[in-house]
Amino acid sequence: MTVIIDNLRTILSEIETAVMQKQGSASDLTTLIAVSKTKPVDDVLAAWQAGQKHFGENKVQEAKQKFLPLRERGLALTLHLIGPLQTNKAADAVGLFDVIHSLDRLKLAAVLQKEMQKQQRYPTLLVQVNIGREPQKAGVLPENVPAFVESCLEMGLPIKGLMCIPPVNADPEPHFSAVANLANKLNLPELSMGMSKDYKLAIQYHATYVRVGTALFGGRELLIGKG
Numbered sequence: 001m002t003v004i005i006d007n008l009r010t011i012l013s014e015i016e017t018a019v020m021q022k023q024g025s026a027s028d029l030t031t032l033i034a035v036s037k038t039k040p041v042d043d044v045l046a047a048w049q050a051g052q053k054h055f056g057e058n059k060v061q062e063a064k065q066k067f068l069p070l071r072e073r074g075l076a077l078t079l080h081l082i083g084p085l086q087t088n089k090a091a092d093a094v095g096l097f098d099v100i101h102s103l104d105r106l107k108l109a110a111v112l113q114k115e116m117q118k119q120q121r122y123p124t125l126l127v128q129v130n131i132g133r134e135p136q137k138a139g140v141l142p143e144n145v146p147a148f149v150e151s152c153l154e155m156g157l158p159i160k161g162l163m164c165i166p167p168v169n170a171d172p173e174p175h176f177s178a179v180a181n182l183a184n185k186l187n188l189p190e191l192s193m194g195m196s197k198d199y200k201l202a203i204q205y206h207a208t209y210v211r212v213g214t215a216l217f218g219g220r221e222l223l224i225g226k227g
């Protein structure tokens, strides 16, 4: 547990340094999302007690199991969905998450809108961009993002920014740059990009959320077949 607290301090101080070093609109802040997927609730609690309040999970069910009991205990925290969302989990997602980073298709947008009205709960939405044009990856292709965002805004959805996961083993810099330009063009304030290996670079491109798992909680075992 003290390892997590040490890691948290290191990451926060590196974020602070990166924010100070970046060019231009230096005032926008970067929020650390502690990605706790596959990690036990004790790890979450250790980080929470050390002051970390934003957490990210990539599966609705796992997030529910881990975080509902904490919410019921009255722990104040902000919960982010960073993984793909199936329409049949949209109701649960609207009920649980404060920010959904993975809006990527109109069918999901329609279901989210219906659920938000029904539950009178309006999580912030980010549009996931498939910036590397990878067939196996979720996200809207960059050239389709402006029309997609416009359609969602017309539906009254609270779209606040863009999210991306650059291809693994590729230089993330041109991808961060491209997504930042796109968000800027569309006047969207939030940018969710950067993970353990590249969050400092993402901050140079004005990431407002960085999603860090491994550097904070340690490596994850491959959980084959566990949904």
Ligand SMILES: *Cc1c(COP(=O)(O)O)cnc(C)c1O
Residues within 6 Å of the ligand: 035, 037, 058, 082, 083, 165, 195, 196, 197, 211, 212, 213, 214, 215
């Ligand atoms: C797991 C995950 C992360 C965190 O990755 P690390 O390399 O462990 O920091 C960030 N974003 C998404 C979408 C993830 O699924």
